[in-house]
Amino acid sequence: MTRIAVFPGSFDPLTIGHCDILERALPLFEQIIVAIGHNSQKKYLFSLEQRLAFIEKTFEHEPKISVQHYTGLTINYCQKVGAQYLLRGVRSAADFEYERNISQMNYQVSDQKVDTVFLICQPAYTHISSTIVRELYAGGGNVGVFVPPAIIDLLQTR
Numbered sequence: 001m002t003r004i005a006v007f008p009g010s011f012d013p014l015t016i017g018h019c020d021i022l023e024r025a026l027p028l029f030e031q032i033i034v035a036i037g038h039n040s041q042k043k044y045l046f047s048l049e050q051r052l053a054f055i056e057k058t059f060e061h062e063p064k065i066s067v068q069h070y071t072g073l074t075i076n077y078c079q080k081v082g083a084q085y086l087l088r089g090v091r092s093a094a095d096f097e098y099e100r101n102i103s104q105m106n107y108q109v110s111d112q113k114v115d116t117v118f119l120i121c122q123p124a125y126t127h128i129s130s131t132i133v134r135e136l137y138a139g140g141g142n143v144g145v146f147v148p149p150a151i152i153d154l155l156q157t158r
């Protein structure tokens with residue numbers, strides 16, 4: 001059976017922390033769908049089109065990774081695309097506590113069982129989050145070291 005994983009998130013914007021998790025997950029799965037969860041009530045700094053473009057551009061040479069977007073429950077989206085795994089990155093104990101509950105709920109409510117695979121981030125990436133990158137960017141700071149090089153040009157066209 002083809003092992004398909006969904007890597008869900010807001011990716012507002014994609015950071016090198018996300019990229020690290022994706023690159024390390026590549027040997028584990030045949031296909032990874034980076035799935036941008038879109039909530040029309042929520043305010044994002046970058047549009048859905050921009051966030052899709054950041055990921056498409058960064059992984060354009062990696063055939064195993066594709067990018068899509070969805071609304072509604074992540075677990076429903078996994079079932080829709082036939083993914084058996086959810087991929088999540090863990091940076092801290094707080095991330096772990098939160099993710100554990102979601103993972104247990106997702107497993108319980110899924111008809112075709114969906115397991116969550118956690119990768120612990122590398123120590124050098126513990127402090128990197130889309131939230132701090134957004135704040136830095138909004139304040140005119142240089143975010144170049146926190147985002148993949150392929151998207152630096154795209155970030156400037158906001």
Ligand code: ADP
Binds near residue numbers: 012091128130
């Ligand atoms: P969400 O709002 O669902 O957490 P994000 O786009 O912030 O969406 O994150 C998507 C996934 O990437 C989450 O599993 C998150 O823990 C993980 N992640 C984010 N930043 C890092 C990082 N620096 N190192 C490892 N994983 C990360």
